Amino acid sequence: MVAVLFLLPLCVMVWMSMNNWPLIGSHTFNHGTNYKALGQNDLLKHALIFTLKYTAIITVLLTLSGLGLALLLQERRRGTSLIRTAIFLPSAIGLASASLLFFGLLSPQVSPISSILRHLGVVHGPVDFLGTPDRALWSSVAVVIWRFAGFDMLLLLVALNSIPSELFEAANVDGASRLQTFRLITLPLIRPTLALVLILSVTGSLLAFDQFYILTRGGPSNSTVTLVMVIFREAFTRFNLGTAAALSTLVLLALLLVNALQFRLIRSAD
Secondary structure, eight states: IIIIIIIIIHHHHHHHHTEEBBSSSSOEEEETTTHHHHHTTTHHHHHHHHHHHHHHHHHHHHHHHHHHHHHHTOOOTTTTHHHHHHGGGGSSSSSHHHHHHHHHOOOTTTTTTHHHHHTTSSSSSOOOOTTTTHHHHHHHHHOOOOOOOHHHHHHHHHHHHHHHHHHHHHHTTOOHHHHHHIIIHHHHHTHHHHHHHHHHHHHHHHHHOOHHHTTTTHHHHHTOHHHHHHHHHHHHSOBBHHHHHHHHHHHHHHHHHHHHHHHHHHHHHO
């Protein structure tokens, strides 16, 4: 299964990256010219900077929101289970579906949020949440936080609940403050799960596509184009599968490097 569904397509992709490979027609070997051409692609350079910026924002906000929710809902109180379920429910929705939902909420023509803001007197006309680069970026960030914060919260809740209560009781007897307990007991013991959350956030952000394709189509003025969107455009707009395969290969190598560095940092911390 691994050979058929992963290794064989991977070998085909690497071979495609070494050829002029149109969508229709025969391919010709070009000695890796596709890789050299990527360095002259201005859109790719912009997409790389934007993707790294987006990855940094998502990783920080998603990790903090997941950890914050987990800490707030760690203790069982009346209604806690209901709140946990409500926060986790968006995780059951596909990212494409969530993006379509937010597109309806944020579209200036039909946006109920814009209507509510006008009714409250906050704005005096329709608000185009996707009309400027900053608004488009933060609207996409909102989709991802809403979709994945509950999932990260669940992972961290499991880690928090696995910490023996005796450790907290001993810290309380020793007179440790809440901050000291969190820094010296909670944080070290949930570090493996926190590392998993970071790896998932970084990998998912570097491969971002659905939310930007549905919400902004890379606009306005190509300000929200990601690396995967460049691959998509090369393959299915310009019909240059060789260049798309070359960029895919580089993105794969970058992901392997990033994940290897993260694992190394985790192990060195241990």
